[in-house]
Amino acid sequence: MDTSDVTSTVGDLEAQNMKLKKSPPFSLERFHISEDYGFLLPDPLKELSDYYMPWMEIAYNLPVMIESHQLRVRVDVMPLLSCHLLKGHKEQYLAHLLLSSITMGYVWQEGENNIPKVLPRNLALPLVEVSRTLGLPPILVHSDLVLANWKKKDPDGPLEIRNLDTIVSLPGGESLKGFILVTLLVEKAAVPGIKALAQAINAVLQPSDDDLLQALKQLKTSIAEMTKALRQMHDYVDPAIFYAAIRIFLSGWKDNPAIPEGLIYEGVSEEPLKYSGGSAAQSTVFHAFDELLGVCHSKESTTFLHRMREYMPPSHRAFIEEVHSAPSLREYILSSGSCLLCEAYNQCVATLAELRSYHISIVAKYILTGAAKAKDGGLGHLPGPPQALAERGTGGTTVFCFLRSVRDTTLGRIIDPSD
Numbered sequence: 046m047d048t049s050d051v052t053s054t055v056g057d058l059e060a061q062n063m064k065l066k067k068s069p070p071f072s073l074e075r076f077h078i079s080e081d082y083g084f085l086l087p088d089p090l091k092e093l094s095d096y097y098m099p100w101m102e103i104a105y106n107l108p109v110m111i112e113s114h115q116l117r118v119r120v121d122v123m124p125l126l127s128c129h130l131l132k133g134h135k136e137q138y139l140a141h142l143l144l145s146s147i148t149m150g151y152v153w154q155e156g157e158n159n160i161p162k163v164l165p166r167n168l169a170l171p172l173v174e175v176s177r178t179l180g181l182p183p184i185l186v187h188s189d190l191v192l193a194n195w196k197k198k199d200p201d202g203p204l205e206i207r208n209l210d211t212i213v214s215l216p217g218g219e220s221l222k223g224f225i226l227v228t229l230l231v232e233k234a235a236v237p238g239i240k241a242l243a244q245a246i247n248a249v250l251q252p253s254d255d256d257l258l259q260a261l262k263q264l265k266t267s268i269a270e271m272t273k274a275l276r277q278m279h280d281y282v283d284p285a286i287f288y289a290a291i292r293i294f295l296s297g298w299k300d301n302p303a304i305p306e307g308l309i310y311e312g313v314s315e316e317p318l319k320y321s322g323g324s325a326a327q328s329t330v331f332h333a334f335d336e337l338l339g340v341c342h343s344k345e346s347t348t349f350l351h352r353m354r355e356y357m358p359p360s361h362r363a364f365i366e367e368v369h370s371a372p373s374l375r376e377y378i379l380s381s382g383s384c385l386l387c388e389a390y391n392q393c394v395a396t397l398a399e400l401r402s403y404h405i406s407i408v409a410k411y412i413l414t415g416a417a418k419a420k421d422g423g424l425g426h427l428p429g430p431p432q433a434l435a436e437r438g439t440g441g442t443t444v445f446c447f448l449r450s451v452r453d454t455t456l457g458r459i460i461d462p463s464d
């Protein structure tokens with residue numbers, strides 16, 4: 046070997062080392078998380094190929110078909126289609142959104158009366174097939190209703206509520222749209238926080254207190270922006286409509302006294318299957334922030350929250366696991382002895398607890414006040430409020446105990462500087 050070969054090998058190694066140092070070890074890309082949209086599916090597809098027209102014709106007209114009690118009749122004569130012609134993950138996500146929304150309408154068309162025991166095979170088989178491909182359960186989940194269910198009215202316009210619409214709707218009119226789109230804006234407000242989370246982990250792995258401080262400040266601002274986005278719920282969602290019309294269509298068939306045995310998916314299993322309903326407890330954002338900040342909830346809350354992780358896309362679930370297995374941010378800050386880092390960490394924790402407190406006030410308004418208003422007013426054409434869910438969330442937990450416990454455990458992680 047001549048000396049020029051040796052020089053070039055050493056040069057290559059140095060270049061490689063520089064690259065390794067430059068590219069941070071923890072990246073969002075690996076988990077299919079968008080730098081611009083976070084966990085939202087960027088620019089979801091709005092239509093499938095003509096072969097899938099029978100699904101689209103039903104899914105795009107769900108409110109009318111449900112309100113006129115025609116949906117079950119239409120689904121019963123729907124042809125059995127195969128999922129083999131679905132190309133790529135965007136088509137598969139849209140198919141899951143269409144089929145799971147049809148399923149919610151089919152089950153809850155008559156409210157809590159006359160609930161079917163069986164989901165017919167022409168709906169059950171493709172729903173289960175596409176669910177297996179995506180690693181999602183065969184029911185409507187947060188990633189269907191919110192993450193993959195949006196379009197811009199003006200494609201060049203901003204991601205603001207006035208320029209947004211849903212792809213698939215269920216009963217509840219403008220209030221349902223508001224509920225979905227405000228939740229989407231909370232997810233969007235979390236995007237700088239998700240990037241800050243990655244920066245914080247990298248700043249612990251390749252220690253840099255300056256980077257860490259900056260990341261924590263960005264995280265705190267992003268969580269505060271999420272609370273601001275959540276406030277818009279009041280402007281767009283009517284509590285009586287939420288309570289009486291929307292909630293039931295998000296309900297599942299696990300721990301739900303209205304449908305205690307679960308649901309038979311015809312052609313899939315002879316035994317009834319049980320799945321929780323759609324809930325923003327399935328949003329990856331809160332789980333990831335908890336893991337980063339070292340917030341561990343009570344055993345009971347953790348059981349529910351971890352179950353909700355099974356309702357997330359597998360790559361998002363893997364992201365939470367990766368955050369969990371990263372070196373502890375809290376331990377790093379405690380052992381650094383830095384008052385600045387400690388203060389910045391505490392602000393993140395306090396702001397997350399404030400977001401949770403604000404969420405509790407929203408739940409109180411939409412479930413308690415909504416119940417009172419729905420009783421007074423009545424919404425004639427809709428199936429009526431779900432009795433079995435009166436005291437419980439769509440995911441089936443004793444709501445307020447759970448939510449307060451989760452908020453208080455968050456607050457409990459504040460580091461006392463005198464310790």
Ligand code: HEM
Pocket residue numbers: 224227228231232275278282287323324325326327328331401404407408411412437438439440441442444448451452
């Ligand atoms: C009208 C609006 C809302 C209502 C009535 C509501 C209701 C509920 C209920 C009943 C639960 C208990 C768990 C369950 O049974 O599913 C819950 C949990 C949760 N919700 Fe909401 N929610 C609303 C909006 C949102 C939004 C917009 C977000 C954020 C994207 C959100 C995030 C969460 C989270 C993360 C949990 C799990 C508990 C926690 O980590 O603090 N919710 N919600």
